[in-house]
Amino acid sequence: MRSRLGLGPWSCLSLSFMSVLALSQGCNPVMEEEQETLPEAEAPAGEVAQPLAAPGFAELHHHMFAEEAFSGGWFHGKHTGTLASCDGGMPESSHARVRMDLSNMLNLCPNSGSVNLGGVPLLSAFFGIGGAAASEFIGKIEGTEGDTGIHLGRASVNTQWPRWDTIAHQQAWEGWLQKAHQGGMSLVMISLVSNEFLCKALPYQNIKRPCDEMMDVDVQLQMARDFDARTSWAEIALSPAHARQIIASGKLAMVLSIESSKLFGTKDWRAELNRVYSLGVRSLQPVHQLDNRFGGAAPHNPIFQAAQFLENCHIDTDCGITGNGFTLGFDVDANCKNVKGLSADGKLLVQEMMNKGMLIDLAHMSERSIQDTFALSQARTYYPLYISHGHFREVMNPELAATEKTTPAWVVKYVRQTGGIFGLRTAHDETRAYTKTTVANSCQGSTRSLAQAYEFGRQGLKVPMAFGADLNGFIQQTRPRFGNHGACSAGFKAEADAQMNQQRLTGPGRLGTDFDVYGLAHVGLLPDVVRDLKQLGVNTAGLEGSTETFIQMWERANTTRTGMANAATDIDTSGVAAYVPKATREAQYPQICGKAYAPNSKQVGDTCRFAQECVSGTCSTTEGCSGSTGTCICDADSDCATGYYCGRGLNLGSCMKKKPRGELCTGGWECLSGKCSWLTCT
Numbered sequence: 001m002r003s004r005l006g007l008g009p010w011s012c013l014s015l016s017f018m019s020v021l022a023l024s025q026g027c028n029p030v031m032e033e034e035q036e037t038l039p040e041a042e043a044p045a046g047e048v049a050q051p052l053a054a055p056g057f058a059e060l061h062h063h064m065f066a067e068e069a070f071s072g073g074w075f076h077g078k079h080t081g082t083l084a085s086c087d088g089g090m091p092e093s094s095h096a097r098v099r100m101d102l103s104n105m106l107n108l109c110p111n112s113g114s115v116n117l118g119g120v121p122l123l124s125a126f127f128g129i130g131g132a133a134a135s136e137f138i139g140k141i142e143g144t145e146g147d148t149g150i151h152l153g154r155a156s157v158n159t160q161w162p163r164w165d166t167i168a169h170q171q172a173w174e175g176w177l178q179k180a181h182q183g184g185m186s187l188v189m190i191s192l193v194s195n196e197f198l199c200k201a202l203p204y205q206n207i208k209r210p211c212d213e214m215m216d217v218d219v220q221l222q223m224a225r226d227f228d229a230r231t232s233w234a235e236i237a238l239s240p241a242h243a244r245q246i247i248a249s250g251k252l253a254m255v256l257s258i259e260s261s262k263l264f265g266t267k268d269w270r271a272e273l274n275r276v277y278s279l280g281v282r283s284l285q286p287v288h289q290l291d292n293r294f295g296g297a298a299p300h301n302p303i304f305q306a307a308q309f310l311e312n313c314h315i316d317t318d319c320g321i322t323g324n325g326f327t328l329g330f331d332v333d334a335n336c337k338n339v340k341g342l343s344a345d346g347k348l349l350v351q352e353m354m355n356k357g358m359l360i361d362l363a364h365m366s367e368r369s370i371q372d373t374f375a376l377s378q379a380r381t382y383y384p385l386y387i388s389h390g391h392f393r394e395v396m397n398p399e400l401a402a403t404e405k406t407t408p409a410w411v412v413k414y415v416r417q418t419g420g421i422f423g424l425r426t427a428h429d430e431t432r433a434y435t436k437t438t439v440a441n442s443c444q445g446s447t448r449s450l451a452q453a454y455e456f457g458r459q460g461l462k463v464p465m466a467f468g469a470d471l472n473g474f475i476q477q478t479r480p481r482f483g484n485h486g487a488c489s490a491g492f493k494a495e496a497d498a499q500m501n502q503q504r505l506t507g508p509g510r511l512g513t514d515f516d517v518y519g520l521a522h523v524g525l526l527p528d529v530v531r532d533l534k535q536l537g538v539n540t541a542g543l544e545g546s547t548e549t550f551i552q553m554w555e556r557a558n559t560t561r562t563g564m565a566n567a568a569t570d571i572d573t574s575g576v577a578a579y580v581p582k583a584t585r586e587a588q589y590p591q592i593c594g595k596a597y598a599p600n601s602k603q604v605g606d607t608c609r610f611a612q613e614c615v616s617g618t619c620s621t622t623e624g625c626s627g628s629t630g631t632c633i634c635d636a637d638s639d640c641a642t643g644y645y646c647g648r649g650l651n652l653g654s655c656m657k658k659k660p661r662g663e664l665c666t667g668g669w670e671c672l673s674g675k676c677s678w679l680t681c682t
Contacts, residue, residue: 054247056186058546059526060423061257061363061389063472064172064227065220069194071207075472077170079223086169088152096148096168099203109313163485164428164477164519171471176524178233181252183527187243187547188252189388192220192281193259193473195289197307213262214272221279224256236280239357240554247547257283257361257388261290261297269294269345273352282554283359285388286346287369291330294349296340296366299330300405337404341368350376354383357558361388362411363423363468367404374414381561384553386420387411389468394573395456397430397490409573412461419556419565421549423468424454426520426529428476430490433577436460439536443499445479445490446519447532454538460572466546471523478529482510483517484607492582494589497613498598508535593625602632604639604655615639620653637669645669 067075076086076095086095147154147166154161161169177188194216199207209215228236234252237243246253258281264272273284286294289304290311299305305322308329309315319336321327331339342350350373353360360377362370362385377383393406400406407422415422430449433441437455441448457465469477480487481503488503489496510516515528534540542549556565589596592610600615602608607629608619614632616639621630633653634646640655647656648666658672659665663681668674671681 053545053548054186054244054551055545056184056247056547057526057530057544058187058189058421058466058550059180059185059469059523060189060386060421060466060550061191061468061470061473062172062188062523063193063470064174064177064188064190065223066172066193066472067170068219068223069216070199070202071209071211071216073199073202073206073208074168075170076168077173079170079172079174079227083170083173085156086151088150088155095206096151097203097206098201102201105200105310108310162514162518162521164479164521165486166521167474167476171477171522173522173524174227174231176522177252179524180526181233183524184530184544185526186247186252187237187255187550189255189257189283190224191257191259191388192217192224193288195260195307196262197290197304197310198474212265213260214265214267217258217260221256221276221281224254225280228254238280238282240551240558243551243554253547255283255359256281257285257359259285259288259364261288261292263288263292263294269349270352273349273356277356277358281358283361283388284349284353285361285363286342286349286365286373288364291338291340293343294346295342295369295372296338297330297364297369298366298404299327299332299336299338300403302328305329336402338366338368340366342372347372347376351380354380354557357554359554359557360385362386362415363388363390364405367408367411370411370414374418377414377418382418382564383561384419384556384565385415386422386553387415387468388423389425389470389473390422391425391427391429392453392456392461394460395432395434395453395576397432398579400429409461409571412457412463413568413571416461416463416566416568416571417564419553419561421464421466421546421553422457424450424457424465426450426467426469426478426526427453428479428486428490428519432579434460434575435577436575437538439538443479443481443488443503444495445486446481446488447478447529447536448481449490450478450529451533451536451538454533454543456576458539458542460575462568462570464546464549465543466550467526467529467543469520469523469526471520477520480515480517480519481532485517485519487517487519492586492596494596494598495582495585497601498589501598501601501603504603511535604632604634604653606632608632618653643672 064079067078074095077083148168194213196211196213199211224236234254235246237246237253237255243253258276263286287297289297290308291297299321302322305328312329314329314331316327316330316332317325318334319327319332321332321336333339350360360373362373365373373385377385387407390407391400393401393408396406412422428445430444431441431452434452434456436459437451439448439451439455441452454465457463471477479489482500487496488499511528511531513528514521515525515532520529530540530544586596589598592612595609597610597613599612602613602615604616608614608631609629611617611619613619616632616634618633618635619630620633621628634640634655637645640646643658644655645658647654659670659681660672661681664679665671665676665681666679668676670676673681675682
């Protein structure tokens, strides 16, 4: 089939990887509904039709085809078809596993065994763990809770996934993408992605091909073109005018980008840039997780610090990012910032992207690389720069704010001055409170935390924003405000219980969708993030109109510019509350057996450790000190909500819904009327 890109069939593509960032979810798939194509409006004779503002919101970082990253060795579920239950990640036989023996990876650096953390050989200890223990360790990290390793409890669709915290199952099924489009998303940037280091850590029998990032990217690029060719409701946009045309016809505009540390491999980058451009790619991240031939990356995750070390065997002692007094792989200064900016090739790459009118993504760049890129932008009359996915540094918790990957206000100023846009990460992290918003920061990691970052960006930084969700990106998403799947839990358990109870008591209430208890489980729930922000009182007008802002940025890249887009002299970073450490907050709660708890925070049916946590005052377990858990149970009708009674007999301790007239009953307490006659509610 010939692609609507008009580029003809694509040959000579060697098969490639699969899922660099996994993250999944799989609830019952909705049936794809073909959307009616709207006729284009015709201009009156003698007049030129003026494009209307493109409606809808944009998502600037979506890994739709990440199932082919990591040579296909990590992810469960494809972007096509229904999503089946998985096999639970049994050792060496399935997805979501690390190889049993990783020690041979250390052979790249002779001094790897000498890297110590507190007297423990850091790398040899980690890489010696292998798949069995390492996979289970990953699965027990707060925020994953069993999505990796032997995740038998979360193996079935419609039970424990989709969820906000998955990192090994599909989140970008095409049916969900269409649902997002129907809910208001009119433009999505599809990021073609992989990572060689992560691929090499997977079981050999799980990977399809040799670990090669650009091979993965090529396979995903072909998948995007195939999707374009067979889909009537979405289309790859090749220019801003084309994007407007696609959206005006009622379709979803897709913009292709590449996110790879080993961008273009060792090949001639000019020829490769021309090749991917001819195939529809219109944006690049010059760097990703590691330093490459184009520039320095922003260090942020110890996994990639180890990966960088295995690239160059460098141990830096100027600042301690990885451990006490040392940083693996990255050459950092005394402030723990990467000393590498854009290389000579990196500067030429950025300039050639400008020549082509491509969109330059600053995400993952070191601060020095960003400064170098901004200087090139200034020389081109403030060519637009944007960030596809990021966190505002000033409003994030200290642990996250300490990483170079977070975006400080001075970088946001660059984005505004050049006419760019910021893709805000829909993260699960706790944020500092922004006091200039009316939204209380009372449910950490949920839309209440996201609201703090969004309003700081809107009112303080005054930067245009879209979503930068990074679904299928090997990271967690926005937590729910309700339910027992990690709601409000970016702090500690007692605080999470208290905050979750507060959501039930003070609202606003549930949306009535999976988002309520599973959080941002997949791309189809992005419209629900908007809805929940709105009911919290957030002004989402800019977000809901972000597609137009994005297209205007793209148009600026392709037209003659007369100077700075915005002086950005009105940035105000005040109003961010001081961060209160978790230990200080936890000390304010009472304790039993040395464990903090929130009194009267659990309703009947909720999991409990102690009776004091239950509103009813009764927990089915009496062994909370041993770490066992039970369920809050009722012992009187008053323990239950209106319209419910406390069950007897087989339903002892459970709140049961009262019955209408005519239903069978054993006593008046079971009936809405309060009367039971001849075993029937009257």
